[in-house]
Amino acid sequence: VESFSEQIRSLRLLLFRMTTTYSSQGLLEVQASGPPKLLNFKNDTAVSITSEGKSLSVNSYSFGTVKGNVKVCKGRWFYEIKVITYSSYGTNLRFGWSTTNYAPESNYDGCGSDGDSWAWDGTRLCHDERKDTSVKNYGNGFSNGDVLGCSIDFDSREIRYTKNGKDLGIAFKNVRNSNPLMPCISLKGSEISVNFGPKFQFPQIGFYGLNPTVSPEQKKNLLNTFMKYHRLGADLNDSLSRDLIKVKGVMALGGDVGASDPLDPHLLLLAWKMRSKRFFEFYDTEWMVLWANEEVNNFEDIKAAIHRWIKEIKSSTQDFKSFYSFSFDYMKLEKGERATVLEKQDAQMLWELLGIHKKFKFYKMWLKFWEQSANKGITKDEWMMLLQFIDKVGGDIKNYDENDCWPLCYDEFVDFLNESM
Numbered sequence: 001v002e003s004f005s006e007q008i009r010s011l012r013l014l015l016f017r018m019t020t021t022y023s024s025q026g027l028l029e030v031q032a033s034g035p036p037k038l039l040n041f042k043n044d045t046a047v048s049i050t051s052e053g054k055s056l057s058v059n060s061y062s063f064g065t066v067k068g069n070v071k072v073c074k075g076r077w078f079y080e081i082k083v084i085t086y087s088s089y090g091t092n093l094r095f096g097w098s099t100t101n102y103a104p105e106s107n108y109d110g111c112g113s114d115g116d117s118w119a120w121d122g123t124r125l126c127h128d129e130r131k132d133t134s135v136k137n138y139g140n141g142f143s144n145g146d147v148l149g150c151s152i153d154f155d156s157r158e159i160r161y162t163k164n165g166k167d168l169g170i171a172f173k174n175v176r177n178s179n180p181l182m183p184c185i186s187l188k189g190s191e192i193s194v195n196f197g198p199k200f201q202f203p204q205i206g207f208y209g210l211n212p213t214v215s216p217e218q219k220k221n222l223l224n225t226f227m228k229y230h231r232l233g234a235d236l237n238d239s240l241s242r243d244l245i246k247v248k249g250v251m252a253l254g255g256d257v258g259a260s261d262p263l264d265p266h267l268l269l270l271a272w273k274m275r276s277k278r279f280f281e282f283y284d285t286e287w288m289v290l291w292a293n294e295e296v297n298n299f300e301d302i303k304a305a306i307h308r309w310i311k312e313i314k315s316s317t318q319d320f321k322s323f324y325s326f327s328f329d330y331m332k333l334e335k336g337e338r339a340t341v342l343e344k345q346d347a348q349m350l351w352e353l354l355g356i357h358k359k360f361k362f363y364k365m366w367l368k369f370w371e372q373s374a375n376k377g378i379t380k381d382e383w384m385m386l387l388q389f390i391d392k393v394g395g396d397i398k399n400y401d402e403n404d405c406w407p408l409c410y411d412e413f414v415d416f417l418n419e420s421m
Helices: 004-019 216-230 247-256 266-274 284-293 299-315 317-333 344-353 363-372 380-393 408-420
Strands: 047-050 055-058 064-068 076-085 093-099 117-120 124-127 147-153 158-163 166-172 181-187 190-195
Touching: 047 064, 055 181, 076 093, 093 147, 117 166, 117 181, 124 166, 181 190, 216 247, 216 284, 216 299, 247 266, 266 284, 266 299, 266 317, 299 317, 317 344, 317 380, 344 363, 363 408, 380 408
Parallel strands: none
Antiparallel strands: 047 055, 055 190, 064 181, 076 147, 076 190, 093 117, 093 181, 117 124, 147 158, 158 166
């Protein structure tokens, strides 16, 4: 039972969160009612914004620059652009992020022209161009119909881009976050549409759309639930744990949502959906953004959402593959950043939690093979190829084609299986 002083300290922390961390600026700030949209902040007459603020065209030979009317300062965020009409003459599109201070000096300066903005123009990365004239090559241009994505990760302080779902790698490192960032787009003689989420054509695992809004009542309920599990095992004097539900709280949460067995997938599913970056510890931002996107209002809604996810991964091959991939990476978190393989006993536990033992006819022989293998663990490539092996081979080892590009361990397993038979 909490002492009176502990109750007071908890109350103070709760009040602190309700007035700061989860004020509109703490989670996400939209500058007007309704979902995020583009903002013609310079009142440029060449800029045309339509489709409820999500379609942009600029009828000019110089840049028209707009921002999204949403600010972010922590977490991991993503938005998409679809190129509708694009002139191949010159550089006609730049997009990325800017601080609230960004204001181009002229229409010839696009996003990325100063130190308060970061942009990609199809083949180059643009940041503080007035001071840094060096060209940083990145990407191979845009075409009509391309779907382009841009993400910001405040944990790693990195900006990345995608093109038609392909991750193009880290674009900017050490992005300063002393000021909130806003989506920023510069365009000339072209037309695009913008998607702030939550549904994307090419969703990026680990990132959220820019529109998880919550009502005051919803925020209160979600925050109270977070605090209930946060208090279990948290040290309120430790600033590093104030934003977390730690392991003891996570275990209690698992029991409350229906996990009755260590091999029940409830908590791993929750970590996957939350894009958790710490092993069985959940950040406040991850918690609030997930349930805002899921339009959850209370704890019963949370339980219903988790049970719905369990059904979805059983019926959707794509969802299961994503969950399966995440599970490998998440289990490695416990071993630290230097871990390159998943230990055999951890792999077996995960395979059974994920139901692989029910899908794979040769599962017992698979475990025996790994028991006698000199390999210390399973690599990510070996882990992911098991799904393809199960799909192609099925229950007949004759379906295995050694000429396909399999990791070596699969050739060795088939030899092991033939020898055992």
